[in-house]
Amino acid sequence: MTKESAAKRAFSTVLLVLALAAAAMLPASCGKGTGEDGSAGGERSSVKVEIEDTSDIDALIKDLDSSIGSLSDEDFAPDQLNDNQLGW
Amino acid sequence: MKGTQIKSILVVALAAALMIASLAPAALAQQEGENPRERVSERLQERWEKVQQRLELIITRFENNKERHIKVYNEMKAKVQQLLEQMQEKGLDVSKLSQDLAAWDEMIRRFASDYAALMETLKKLCSLEAGEAEQEFRPLIQEAREQLRKVHQDVMEIRLFYQKTIRSDIQDLRSQLEGSGQGT
Numbered sequence: 717m718t719k720e721s722a723a724k725r726a727f728s729t730v731l732l733v734l735a736l737a738a739a740a741m742l743p744a745s746c747g748k749g750t751g752e753d754g755s756a757g758g759e760r761s762s763v764k765v766e767i768e769d770t771s772d773i774d775a776l777i778k779d780l781d782s783s784i785g786s787l788s789d790e791d792f793a794p795d796q797l798n799d800n801q802l803g804w
Numbered sequence: 805m806k807g808t809q810i811k812s813i814l815v816v817a818l819a820a821a822l823m824i825a826s827l828a829p830a831a832l833a834q835q836e837g838e839n840p841r842e843r844v845s846e847r848l849q850e851r852w853e854k855v856q857q858r859l860e861l862i863i864t865r866f867e868n869n870k871e872r873h874i875k876v877y878n879e880m881k882a883k884v885q886q887l888l889e890q891m892q893e894k895g896l897d898v899s900k901l902s903q904d905l906a907a908w909d910e911m912i913r914r915f916a917s918d919y920a921a922l923m924e925t926l927k928k929l930c931s932l933e934a935g936e937a938e939q940e941f942r943p944l945i946q947e948a949r950e951q952l953r954k955v956h957q958d959v960m961e962i963r964l965f966y967q968k969t970i971r972s973d974i975q976d977l978r979s980q981l982e983g984s985g986q987g988t
Contacts, residue, residue: 765886773978791869
């Protein structure tokens with residue numbers, strides 16, 4: 717084997733390894749960062765809760781009531797897929 | 805040339821112009837849609853494109869709503885979890901809240917999973933070609949409606965579970981804290 721052909725073979729091996737590495741990374745990058753896996757997640761909130769006494773619990777209940785109150789069941793109202801909404 | 809001759813020429817010219825004008829739209833229509841079947845197909849295509857646009861809007865709206873719901877639920881869960889840990893450190897009985905928090909988490913996961921199934925169906929619907937839509941729209945939209953009903957039910961259950969159970973557990977801990985003498 718000449719020096720030239722050995723160099724060509726080494727170069728094509730490197731290219732093949734790079735291509736395989738890129739192919740292996742592709743599915744991971746497509747699935748990453750979308751956050752659409754449907755998991756509800758269990759990550760901790762950045763909001764810190766400090767409970768010293770009952771007034772802190774009262775404040776927490778008020779805060780939680782307000783959070784749940786900010787969401788509407790109608791965001792997923794079944795009539796949004798009616799024929800007249802879709803025009804079919 | 806006599807006046808009557810000029811008048812006759814003008815009348816003939818006017819009649820010819822009117823005839824040409826009345827024939828033009830028909831000729832144009834014949835050029836555009838060569839036959840009735842093609843015209844029906846064009847109309848179906850246009851109609852389906854409008855339905856697709858509406859579906860895309862609905863999908864975007866649902867995605868935004870889902871993100872908002874999940875974010876709020878996760879923040880609420882994290883706050884309740886912190887409360888639970890701190891009350892446990894104070895020696896209070898947090899077993900009921902711990903059990904109910906796990907059940908609530910399960911409900912939120914079910915919502916996310918039912919939502920993902922709905923999205924899959926809606927995206928499948930949206931990717932249909934006009935010709936396929938004629939056959940496949942009805943069964944797929946029925947499936948999506950059923951899935952949306954489930955998602956709606958999940959959201960109501962999550963809210964009700966907080967209002968009837970989690971909130972009551974927290975109030976119970978408040979009473980425990982007060983009774984333990986650590987409440988003030």
